[in-house]
Amino acid sequence: MIWSREKLIELEALTLAPYAQKSGETAGRHFVEPPHPFRTDYQRDYARIIHSRAFRRLEYKTQVFLNGTGDHLRTRLTHTMEVVSVSRCIARALGLNEDLVESIALAHDLGHAPFGHSGEEMLDKLMRGQGGFDHNEQSLRIVQQIEKKYPHIDGLNLTFELLEGLQKHREFYEPPPGSHAVCYLNPSLEAQVANLADEIAYYSHDLDDGLDCHLIHPAQLESLEVWQESYEEVKRRYPEIEGRELVAYVIRCIIDREVEDVIATSARRIAETKVGSVEDVRRQPQPLIGYSGPLCEANRALRKFLYANLYYHPDVSQVNRRACEMLGRVFETYIENPNLLGGNTATRIERDGLHRAVCDYLSGMTDRYLLDEYARLFPSLS
Numbered sequence: 046m047i048w049s050r051e052k053l054i055e056l057e058a059l060t061l062a063p064y065a066q067k068s069g070e071t072a073g074r075h076f077v078e079p080p081h082p083f084r085t086d087y088q089r090d091y092a093r094i095i096h097s098r099a100f101r102r103l104e105y106k107t108q109v110f111l112n113g114t115g116d117h118l119r120t121r122l123t124h125t126m127e128v129v130s131v132s133r134c135i136a137r138a139l140g141l142n143e144d145l146v147e148s149i150a151l152a153h154d155l156g157h158a159p160f161g162h163s164g165e166e167m168l169d170k171l172m173r174g175q176g177g178f179d180h181n182e183q184s185l186r187i188v189q190q191i192e193k194k195y196p197h198i199d200g201l202n203l204t205f206e207l208l209e210g211l212q213k214h215r216e217f218y219e220p221p222p223g224s225h226a227v228c229y230l231n232p233s234l235e236a237q238v239a240n241l242a243d244e245i246a247y248y249s250h251d252l253d254d255g256l257d258c259h260l261i262h263p264a265q266l267e268s269l270e271v272w273q274e275s276y277e278e279v280k281r282r283y284p285e286i287e288g289r290e291l292v293a294y295v296i297r298c299i300i301d302r303e304v305e306d307v308i309a310t311s312a313r314r315i316a317e318t319k320v321g322s323v324e325d326v327r328r329q330p331q332p333l334i335g336y337s338g339p340l341c342e343a344n345r346a347l348r349k350f351l352y353a354n355l356y357y358h359p360d361v362s363q364v365n366r367r368a369c370e371m372l373g374r375v376f377e378t379y380i381e382n383p384n385l386l387g388g389n390t391a392t393r394i395e396r397d398g399l400h401r402a403v404c405d406y407l408s409g410m411t412d413r414y415l416l417d418e419y420a421r422l423f424p425s426l427s
């Protein structure tokens with residue numbers, strides 16, 4: 046038996062919730078393409094993302110710690126895979142479209158610059174007055190313009206719903222082509238799930254990596270509800286475990302607790318608002334996927350803690366500051382010598398302007414490529 050695209054669409058209609066985004070109801074792609082015989086549109090989006098260059102580069106980009114500083118610390122790629130895992134679990138429990146949520150999660154960090162958030166801040170500063178730099182906007186630029194996979198088409202020609210999922214933190218969302226609405230206040234539930242799963246993944250794994258590197262100590266975490274509740278539960282169930290074994294299991298329990306809370310809270314909001322379609326979801330004034338009030342508060346405290354004790358820890362920020370100085374020097378050198386930008390330089394500058402062309406080129410680099418480039422350009426300084 047062959048599962049054709051039509052059969053997969055039928056299966057979605059039978060098994061997904063009424064408020065899920067079905068692939069058979071996609072608003073389509075900018076460039077119309079013939080349907081695939083045995084893959085839905087979101088399954089094609091998935092394949093396009095994992096076959097892209099930007100996706101392969103995630104392996105060598107910083108999450109928090111400079112890439113290559115520890116073999117089991119998270120990279121942008123492993124973070125992405127954790128976001129996929131959390132997203133799929135929430136989506137499955139709520140009857141949402143797993144193919145769509147997975148594709149959004151896989152693409153959500155494609156636009157990150159080398160050296161993580163420090164690199165992003167530095168590029169934004171270098172691009173002041175030239176449109177700035179934001180990794181979410183850059184993810185969209187990559188999939189809509191920068192990736193080259195198809196003859197005569199810029200970008201990956203992804204579906205409307207995938208692009209909607211990458212427009213994070215917008216005040217308004219553009220309506221699908223053919224819709225009578227002027228704008229929407231919220232994206233699909235699949236997009237909302239991927240967005241929240243990103244937070245769940247980084248809260249927990251940054252805590253894990255920070256403990257693993259001894260930049261954070263368990264004693265510092267006693268006042269944090271998110272940590273303490275799971276810690277006490279683990280100690281009750283396994284009083285004999287300690288050290289790394291204890292930390293690993295507490296982190297596991299934190300993720301579980303967050304996911305269960307989001308599923309229960311979101312299911313309740315979905316029931317209360319009585320949304321019956323994805324259009325209803327987009328018209329809601331507030332997102333429907335979210336944490337309960339108490340967990341929201343507890344996560345806010347965790348976030349504050351991570352900023353104060355990990356992201357700006359001298360051991361992390363010193364390395365990042367040095368990396369950003371390199372980023373700045375390479376940026377200025379390219380502005381002065383655009384011929385160093387590699388192939389298609391003239392076309393890129395003509396289309397996007399010199400600063401944007403340099404920013405695209407630099408932000409696409411992995412940590413190690415930028416370090417090598419710096420050593421090549423400034424042999425006496427490295």
Ligand code: MG
Pocket residue numbers: 124128153154243
């Ligand atoms: Mg992320």
